[in-house]
Amino acid sequence: MSNWTVSTTLISSVLDEANAVTNDDAYTDESWKAFTAARDGAKAALDSCLETYDTEAAAEQQKDLLDNAAKKLFRAQRDLAAKPLPQPQPQPQPEPDRDNIKVETDEAGNKLTTTTHKDGTSTVDTTAPDGVSTTIKLDKDGDATAISATVPASVAKSGRATLPLKHAIAGASSADAPAITIDISGAAPARPLLVSLDSQDSELAPGTVAVLVDANGNEKVLAKTALANNRVSFPIENDATIKIVDRGKSFEDVRETDWFAQEVVGYASARGIINGVPGERGALQFQGNAAASRAMFVCMLANLEDARQDQPQSAFTDVAQSDWFANGAAWGSENGIVAGYGGGSVFGGEDPVTREQVAVFLMRYATMLGLDTSARVQPTHPDAGSTSQFAADAMQWAVAEGLIPGNGSGMLNPASTATRAEVAAILARFINTQLA
Structure with a gap:
């Protein structure tokens, strides 16, 4: 069985x-x-x-x-069914003839006091743990109409201040951007104060810059405006009124497929690093693949320092006072940026600037600004050994700081002529990493 x-x-x-x-x-x-x-x-x-x-x-x-x-x-x-969550108790509505005040502390430790006024507008007062405070006035639609900030003397002394803002601060034009009035308590700082603020998840265009607005409404771009991780940073020397604006320009000769089209063009044109060259039809061209000259790069650095006029005549024998780069050459010589050829008598302004010369000029500029230039790394690029002896130290610094990377083939090309787009990209990296 x-x-x-x-x-x-x-x-x-x-x-x-x-x-x-x-x-x-x-x-x-x-x-x-x-x-x-x-x-x-x-x-x-x-x-x-x-x-x-x-x-x-x-x-x-x-x-x-x-x-x-x-x-x-x-x-x-x-088919087990979860019990419904308890419904939150309704918040009491403010009386129509009184302001509603809400106080809270965010994850960063900032104390926020939001006052909703009976006319529908509101004011947000924020105080950071270090004492930096901001006041934002919002219209009925929640758009910022005015922003003020106060930086305590103790923070100003440190040289850096972050404004605790919780609203969008950038505009496509000056008319769209809210004015940010920054008051530095006590005496003016001995050195420029680096002010930083976040864009609150709104993507910052490469052409985003801080614009200084004077008492008469005149605007001046702060060329050293740095962008990193959706944070904008800029230096001020005294109390200031600032707007954050996209000043990037477009050029008729830039194609979407150009490697520099997306990031470099807007960044460089907004800061006056490259202003464009008139084309045959009169429209400005970026000419990113054209060679950059020694005069061009030194003048770019001079423009960052706003040293555009009234420079004393340089000692270079090949620079006439009428030359377009005369002021830049004089500034570069005065500040030890460019030493010249032939015992220092020849500027060679129209000569193409090489990538290793860019490294030398840029390291001297960083030294002039008082920045730390001690970083060094031995380049591992196959052609790193072809770097000239006079530029070896500067190239090691530039590679260590990520300012001059290799090309798509992994070559450093130290003796190759730098293009206009390349020097603009190098300066963008320098501003974003060294001045932020």
């Missing part, structure tokens, strides 16, 4: 999962009652199972009993 057995693997597995569900308070009474009844039924079916059966029909009948109980338990567990 044969003996028939019935597998209990399925129902045992379903029961194991069901037994792990213990938090009855999380489910509705009706679904929990159906679930526990199905679980009890499955246990009873499993307990009724014998080790062997005398007939195949009896074994099949027991198998059907186990399968049905397992399916019923599976569906009951699947």
